[in-house]
Amino acid sequence: MLRSLYSGVAGLKTQQTKMDVIGNNIANVGTYGYKSSRATFKDVYYQTTSSATAATGDIGGTNAKQIGYGNSVGSIDTNTQTSAMSSTGYNLDVAITGEGYLQVMGVDGNIMYTKAGMLDIDAEGNLVDINGNFVLGVSGDISLPPSSNKIQVSLPFLDPAPASITDTINNVDYTIVSANATNKANLSFTFTASNALPIGQKVGAKVSGSSVVVTLNSNEVFENIDELNTLLNQAITDANGGIEHPAGAFSIISSSPEKFDGLTGAQIVSTDFGYDAGTVSMPEGLRTLFGVESVADHFTGNTEDNTMEVIVDEASDGNVTIRIGNYEGSIKKSQMTSAGTLMLTNGGDTKDSFIISYPSMVTLQANLGSSVLPAGGNNAAGATTYTAADTVDFTNSEKSKSLGLGQSAFRLKGGTEGGEQTVANLTGISINPDGVLVGVHDIYGTLELGRIDLATFANPAGLAKVGNTYFETTLNSGDPIVVNPGTEGTGQLMASTLESSNVDLSSEFSDMIMTQRGFQASSRVITVSDTLLEELINLKR
Secondary structure (H helix, E strand, O other): OHHHHHHHHHHHHHHHHHHHHHHHHHHOOOOOOOOOEEEEEEEOOEEEEEOOEOOOOOOOOEOOEEEEOOEEEEEEEEOOOOOOEEEOOOOOEEEEOOEOEEEEEOOOOOEEEEOOOEEEEOOOOEEEEOOOOEEEEEEOOOOOOOOOEEOEOOOOOEOOEOOEEEEEEOOEEEEEEEOOOOHHHOOEEEEEEEOOOOOOOOEEEEEEOOEEEEEEEOOOEEOOHHHHHHHHHHHHHHHOOOOOOOOOOEEEEEOOHHHHOOEEHHHHHOOOOOEEOOEEEOOHHHHHHOOEEEOOOOOOOOOOOOOEEEEEEHHHOOEEEEEEOOEEEEEOHHHHOOOEEEEEEEOOEEEEEEEEEEOOHHHHHHHEEOOOEEOOEEOOOOEEEEEOOOOOEEEOOEEOOOOOOOOOOEEOEOOEOOEOOOHHHEEEEEEOOOOEEEEEEOOOEEEEEEEEOEEEOOOHHHOEEEEOOEEEOOOOOOOOEEEOOOOOOEOOEEEOEEEOOOOOHHHHHHHHHHHHHHHHHHHHHHHHHHHHHHHHHOOOO
């Protein structure tokens, strides 16, 4: 009778333990890096009331008669299966895409292991987790073998340097550099030209925040680049309240400084790198018949041959070709019913051309053979050429002297006062799949700051949970093997991601129902056993 009571009590205890495990799993369904647990049962010792007997020639064998005393917890196992990944958007969050654990060192110097990769960098440059414990691996030189050392971000000492920028405009190199080594020299320079500045003021400036707008007087002539630099810095000082800019004097350096000599402010700023157009001058007689209406562009042809010819091609129904030196244009007779304009080009190049007025065919024919256009002679093709009595005067166009400093802003960079560099000097930091910690610095560019190394175990299920999603080694987990992420069977690191809890709510709720019914049944065993004992006691009245 008492044995059933003991079995019922044992059942209550084991079901309660299983319910405790289920409750802990459900509570941690939203805990990043949590690994769920499972409780299993085993039966306990038995009382043998009759031993088994062997068969004889007269009778068969019999089985033993055993009465059990309930059950106990057989094991509480950890499910180490990798769970789903959750994107967080935080650069220093990491998830391990397979086997392996992050190494962290607590205040007592003991190393613990975790799947929760919520990382950060403290004020001293240490890579830590959300509990402030140090994340372990290799600092600095990532060529070192896998390790369990603290990862501390250390940046090279920065030498002071002036700010500068070099740009190439129309095949000329221009450099603007500050005199002082300071990050306050990292400015944006913009050059403009204006007619609004009074004569006598060659340069004006406006300084605001991280930009400087320099205005050159369009109508003033600068002797050379040295004068420009002197007046430029004077204007910046005036715009800065009469105080020299913290960056000191700025210098414009050109690979062809002679190009600045004798230029106006408009030419220094202008981005017109073409030609200043030349002119065509017609003699008095030709001007009456063929007036120059406008200049389309520049002239680069041979101006020594500047005779004018009018070629009338009778074989083509009187079509007319007009040629002046190397410039030529053709027009159909049907297009000459009235006066108009015609473009003459140098070898068909419309950028090297000019425009003349042509008379109507009636007027042209009336003047053929006159003193303006002497009688022409026929050629082998059947065309008649009339040559002008006077020649046409050309003035060649000249290449523009414009420098183009107004083409775009000059953005100076690299200016620094130098000194010790910290995490605060980084503009970005991230973690690569191989665990390498990468920082971005304005001066040094991309820097490899260290590497997070992982630990793997022969039996990860043998690790002991110690809270805060940490695990510790046990006699049955095996010693940690420290490796680079993605090697020796471990997973790579996935940045801006965390591993979710691997609790399966559907399984937990199913186990909860079974546990509730098991607990209920065990309590009924105790109740019924109590009733039987009551009946036994009541036998004597």
